[in-house]
Amino acid sequence: MKKQESKHLENWLSVFNDVVSSGLVVEANDFLNEYIEKFLKENPDIRVAKQNRIKTNVSFKDKLIRNNYVSSWTYDDSNHQANKETLCKNLPDFIGFRINPLFGNEEESLANSLIEFLNNQTNIVIPEAEQNPKNLQSNGHAIIKFQGHINLEKEPTIKFGFEIQIKSMVHNLWGEVEHRSIYKPNSFDFRIDENKKSVENIWQILTSVDQQLFNINKEIYRKDDLLKQLFTIYLDEMKLIPTLNSHYYYSIFFNTFLLNDIESLEKLLAQLIIEKNIESKLDYNIENLENNFAYDTLETILAKILYTNESEFIEKIFQQCFNKTEETSFKNILISSIIKNMGLDESITEDSLLYDYDEDDDDNKDSLITEDKSELLTSLEQFGFKTGRYK
Template sequence: MNENKLELFSLTEGTVQILNNNQELYIKAVSEITLHLSKLFKNFDQLMDINTRIKSPSSLKEKIIRNKLYKLHKTPEEIIDNLSDLIGVLIECRFNKNEGEILEIIKHKFNEKNEMGLYYNTNIPNMFFDLSAEQPQIQKNGHKIYRIDCQYIIDNTKVNFELQIKSLVNTFWSDIEHKVIYKNNVYIPYSSYIMEMLTAIKGNLVGIDKMLQLVNDQIQDSSAHKATAQIDFNLAIAKLISDTFVAKMSESIGFTVNFKSICDLISGYIVNKYNDLPVKEAQSAFLDLVHRFNDIYGREINWEEKIYLEGEFVGEDKFCQIFGDRLISFMNTDFEWHIFFLILFQIESDSNNLESFSDFMSTLKYFYSDKLLYKELYREFPEEDADRIHSEITEVLAYTLSTAASITIIDSENEKILKLISEVITYIIINFNSYEEFLENKKAVRLMILDKWEQ
């Protein structure tokens, strides 16, 4: 034994040794706790997941020293016995209001009280909850949390675990705070400013939760609310993009740009990807998206590096090829488009950049080149002629859009282009009887499109 070693480190090492020696017991306890809770909430539709963790040796050491547990307890056994979060259990639900609902279910199911004042269920006699504390609890940062100290008896051994109940946005917020503040021991100048920024983000997330709840309620109530729900989805996703990437950009390069148009474009693109999915699948996809944003916040993002596609882009038609090639040329020369594609590729990180770009161009094609927009043309002309005229029109549109390539191409410009397409089709139907006649006057049609676009 090293006589010069501080006693607190000997105490810490002894505690870690107990943790390591009992890993199999703790793993078994985690498995049983998860199974009991899963059965308990099997009929609760708003439950998202039950996540668990066993405190790591490094985290245990840090907690003993940071919280000065070496001053409160004399032995490693005493520290382990009084460590409330040796095991952590997180019940994750959809919305903030579900947190209180889950607590009420626990209170209803665990309504028997033992001599220690802990509550249990007669069907699960070895799981105990301390339900005496007022909920939600107020944390040091002033924010609320549903947190319960619990015990699980396994192989005649008491194992402490901490149960937390969090909505999607509160899980997202906790991870941000944990990574940025709680686990960050670096000296941070202007810490009050950082805390104000975090408080603002927290407030925005509360707003997002309310919007998500509203969208969910509208979807459940009636399909008649679909238009309103889509608007709310757009707002919720745009806000999520903004809150995540503004913070990441400021953290990385020290300044931000106006994200509104970028957020609107990406949110509109994402919503339209989910638009034709059944309600349940759309909700699942959206909730997966929220989890993905949580993951993105933990990544390192280099905002100054060039973006590359993994191969040559081949468009589905002339529109996609012409406009796609133009956007590729903007990808590393126009900062707004650079930021747009950087964010898009981060969000769609389960596919490579080329696939994500191709999907994006397919969405633009759906907006401006899809044959359904040209149905009047196909009613008046034979299909072969209509196909060739459609190809000519979309080619001109691609060049027209490429001239400016506004970042608002799906958002505010959408109505303008759809009106232009309608007017061009009407003009062609009134003035030409065949593709050959159209071809003879193609230059006039091109000039008309350009003229109307510039109005």
């Protein structure tokens, strides 16, 4: 190293030590940690481990030389404050955080959510170029990380560079091995190429394991899904309806007559498990909503998208489970239940939908009717109906 470069190196090391000894970087680190902790508390479903560090003078010296900061940074002999600002701003990972979600599939979405959260903090700036956290490493693998700056109110001109890496547990383990054996070997190693191949093979194995564990973790069933599955198995044994397309009929039945009603589903299933039949049918009380503003439109739509035999199969399931009054048709029960589940029985009225309708404006009327049908079709599709049949 040239004499001038050696002098600059000593100067920057001195500035670095002054900044660290002032305690400012520790405060900045604590502030950033508080923000991340707040983010994690607001997102309790995110399961992570977290590590953080402030760069040491040994690591700083290594980076000064390796990244040629000694030559690229301008050192001002007469302005120590400017030198501190230069170092803190241009050292991109003065403060470093590593957040480890369980799986690789969670890395990018976690980073994007965290970036969005930090963008709303007044003393943090994440440059536009860092808003996309997906980066390509020299080893050809992607890494999820982003950089930014954080400053303190008492020293607003000093902006500390920070880097946040998002690495899954498996990615983190592999990264540590690669970092020590390939990226920062302690000495010359004639087996470096062989080691690279070995590390790469390990990466392929670990990522495969990570994906398999992620897939297994996703197979956590909700209670109502399990109850519905058991319910259909027992009814299928009774050969109540044809097996072909039975999923379609059951989906409409559950979404129309047992929506968010686990208690009733449990009562029905208990009978099926113990008695292999439903001896005590449940009462199904639904207000007749034939005069509701949406009734006629729904009746028209259902006539096109729900075939007669399909309606009969759904009615068979209903009759197996519920009592109904003889004078009420199944069609009326079906449409009234849909209206109630859509929330159209009380929260929305025809007057509220037509508040700005001019009776003389036929074009506006046609547009409004079309829009209403579109919204109803969207809701019916969510209930499991084959709305693509509607023309």
